[in-house]
Amino acid sequence: MAQQPGARGLVFNEPLIFEHGRKGRAGCDVPKSEFPEIDPATVAPPSMLRGPLEGLAEVSEPEAVRHFTRLSQWNYGVDSNFYPLGSCTMKYNPKVNEAAARMEGFAGLHPLQDASTTQGALRVMYDLEKMLCEVAGMDAASLQPAAGAQGEFAGLLLIRAYHKEKGNPRKKVIIPDSGHGTNPASAALCDYAAVTLPSGPDGLIDLALLEKEMDGDTAALMLTNPNTLGMFEKNIKKVCEIVHAKGGLVYGDGANLNAVMGKARFGDMGIDVCHMNLHKTFSTPHGGGGPGSGPVLAKKILEPYLPAPRVTLRDGVYGLDFNRPKSIGALNAFWGNFGVYLRAYAYVLTMGGSGLKEASETAVLNANYILAKLRGAYHVPYEGTCMHECVLSDKFQQEHHVSTLDIAKGLIDRGFHPPTIYFPLIVKGAMMIEPTETESMETMDTFIAAMKEIADVAKTDPESLAAAPVTAKVKRLDETQAARQPDLRYRR
Amino acid sequence: MEYPDGLHYTKDHEWALEEEGVVTIGITDYAQSELGDVVFVELPEEGTVIKAGEPFGVVESVKSVSDLYTPVSGEVLEINGDLESEPELVNSSCYDAGWMIKIAVSNKKELGELLSADQYADYIKSLK
Ligand SMILES: Cc1ncc(COP(=O)(O)O)c(C=O)c1O
Numbered sequence: 001m002a003q004q005p006g007a008r009g010l011v012f013n014e015p016l017i018f019e020h021g022r023k024g025r026a027g028c029d030v031p032k033s034e035f036p037e038i039d040p041a042t043v044a045p046p047s048m049l050r051g052p053l054e055g056l057a058e059v060s061e062p063e064a065v066r067h068f069t070r071l072s073q074w075n076y077g078v079d080s081n082f083y084p085l086g087s088c089t090m091k092y093n094p095k096v097n098e099a100a101a102r103m104e105g106f107a108g109l110h111p112l113q114d115a116s117t118t119q120g121a122l123r124v125m126y127d128l129e130k131m132l133c134e135v136a137g138m139d140a141a142s143l144q145p146a147a148g149a150q151g152e153f154a155g156l157l158l159i160r161a162y163h164k165e166k167g168n169p170r171k172k173v174i175i176p177d178s179g180h181g182t183n184p185a186s187a188a189l190c191d192y193a194a195v196t197l198p199s200g201p202d203g204l205i206d207l208a209l210l211e212k213e214m215d216g217d218t219a220a221l222m223l224t225n226p227n228t229l230g231m232f233e234k235n236i237k238k239v240c241e242i243v244h245a246k247g248g249l250v251y252g253d254g255a256n257l258n259a260v261m262g263k264a265r266f267g268d269m270g271i272d273v274c275h276m277n278l279h280k281t282f283s284t285p286h287g288g289g290g291p292g293s294g295p296v297l298a299k300k301i302l303e304p305y306l307p308a309p310r311v312t313l314r315d316g317v318y319g320l321d322f323n324r325p326k327s328i329g330a331l332n333a334f335w336g337n338f339g340v341y342l343r344a345y346a347y348v349l350t351m352g353g354s355g356l357k358e359a360s361e362t363a364v365l366n367a368n369y370i371l372a373k374l375r376g377a378y379h380v381p382y383e384g385t386c387m388h389e390c391v392l393s394d395k396f397q398q399e400h401h402v403s404t405l406d407i408a409k410g411l412i413d414r415g416f417h418p419p420t421i422y423f424p425l426i427v428k429g430a431m432m433i434e435p436t437e438t439e440s441m442e443t444m445d446t447f448i449a450a451m452k453e454i455a456d457v458a459k460t461d462p463e464s465l466a467a468a469p470v471t472a473k474v475k476r477l478d479e480t481q482a483a484r485q486p487d488l489r490y491r492r
Numbered sequence: 493m494e495y496p497d498g499l500h501y502t503k504d505h506e507w508a509l510e511e512e513g514v515v516t517i518g519i520t521d522y523a524q525s526e527l528g529d530v531v532f533v534e535l536p537e538e539g540t541v542i543k544a545g546e547p548f549g550v551v552e553s554v555k556s557v558s559d560l561y562t563p564v565s566g567e568v569l570e571i572n573g574d575l576e577s578e579p580e581l582v583n584s585s586c587y588d589a590g591w592m593i594k595i596a597v598s599n600k601k602e603l604g605e606l607l608s609a610d611q612y613a614d615y616i617k618s619l620k
Contacts, residue, residue, distance in 0.1 A: 479529075
């Protein structure tokens with residue numbers, strides 16, 4: 001068996017920065033000012049005087065550097081090892097994207113500069129919208145939403161504006177029970193009642209049930225395809241027809257786009273509006289690694305309502321159009337998370353159309369490889385081939401009183417970030433594994449070996465898994481106590 | 493698993509106990525064991541009028557968040573304030589100290605549509 005990556009390293013303890021250093025210590029000498037010092041009390045009103053500052057860290061440069069280096073060594077990211085967190089598409093983020101985002105001409109821009117001096121930046125936004133529309137089969141886009149959840153919010157606001165203009169905003173949004181938690185939350189924020197649609201026995205939308213639920217009060221159906229069980233909604237065209245027949249619209253949660261790029265397009269399936277997660281599919285750092293971006297993309301009928309401003313191209317000149325009377329308004333400070341656009345833009349250009357397609361093919365192949373290798377050792381709740389992620393459960397291990405949580409903790413000891421656990425909610429003890437296309441067969445094989453070893457240990461030595469992790473810096477946490485009595489604040 | 497006689501049960505795993513027009517509601521032993529350690533319970537305000545089958549609150553455990561559905565319609569007379577500081581009562585005493593709300597039932601007939609202890613036990617077996 002290949003050696004597993006987990007080991008006991010030289011791991012440092014590290015207090016908070018405030019517990020380092022001593023009063024008066026500084027990292028650098030500031031030269032004496034050439035201007036005379038003035039006592040602020042002589043020039044500013046008392047309400048603006050802040051008094052002496054207490055509690056700031058006073059440390060030397062090496063103390064500061066070691067502090068943050070040590071903290072970074074506790075971290076786990078795609079740059080350290082495999083990160084199979086299902087529904088999160090933790091693919092490797094190519095460093096060339098970082099080079100693009102750091103180019104001085106972009107990094108030094110101010111959003112309020114005159115458009116005549118920001119043509120390049122506006123062109124990136126304009127072209128990126130076009131590229132994303134092509135991938136999704138949509139007509140128009142706004143890059144503004146700062147994450148997937150805000151993209152959903154924007155999309156539902158578009159739907160609301162559309163129905164409202166027709167005279168009735170309608171009352172509810174139907175969401176399959178396999179949906180992500182952000183879906184009902186977005187519906188509620190847009191003042192819609194979220195109605196749950198139970199999945200059929202095959203894990204897909206039950207057409208008869210949908211037909212029954214769908215009525216003139218329903219503003220939209222919100223779904224993701226492939227769904228959160230990692231299965232393709234093969235009746236999607238029929239699903240859209242049922243919703244459209246009653247005047248409703250279909251929202252596509254694009255979180256799982258990594259399975260179908262260049263293969264199938266939301267627009268062609270009949271979906272009216274969707275979002276994409278640039279921070280997942282288009283390989284920009286996420287999960288504490290950087291801000292997100294969840295562009296909203298729509299068919300022509302919804303274009304008038306898109307967030308303002310829109311990027312325009314007229315006679316070869318790029319500009320920003322604020323005059324959008326039907327727009328749902330602005331969703332973000334300035335023009336959104338521009339640094340993410342640059343990374344996504346670089347990603348699309350370096351991959352090319354055929355590269356994106358190959359990425360999806362490999363992502364699906366990798367997930368099926370893991371599913372095929374772990375079938376038997378773990379229970380597979382919904383049989384068949386999967387898309388870009390597979391779902392297993394702890395049913396076999398439960399016989400030995402080993403749970404999904406124990407398996408996840410056991411993976412930490414073996415050097416792997418655990419998969420997504422207890423999601424989707426409709427699978428008891430779910431483990432959702434999304435390898436992405438960027439992992440080699442060797443990496444997946446060491447992960448598979450670790451999973452199989454854990455399945456063996458669950459039979460022979462279940463207690464050891466109940467104690468895991470033992471090699472991690474922090475041992476098994478008391479999650480119940482942490483949730484019941486959270487201790488969130490630093491006290492000196 | 494324990495499902496006391498004399499209580500009415502729902503397929504959403506709530507129980508209901510009727511005493512002189514007042515119905516006490518909580519979640520079953522099966523529900524608390526499936527949820528795992530309960531860390532938070534959100535309950536409606538007293539005086540709220542709720543309809544059978546509609547959500548009246550939320551129960552959150554370390555694993556998941558679930559809606560609570562009322563088995564009968566009526567006005568909320570009282571809520572179990574202890575659950576705010578001691579949500580673990582739902583795990584340790586789901587039929588007693590872990591009760592959730594008391595409702596002035598508006599239509600006693602609704603109780604007749606709920607499951608008996610035996611029927612509920614059979615239903616749980618069918619889920620396995
Ligand atoms: C299916 C699905 N929809 C929506 C979201 C929300 O995206 P974000 O976390 O960027 O807000 C996620 C995030 O994990 C997701 O997996």
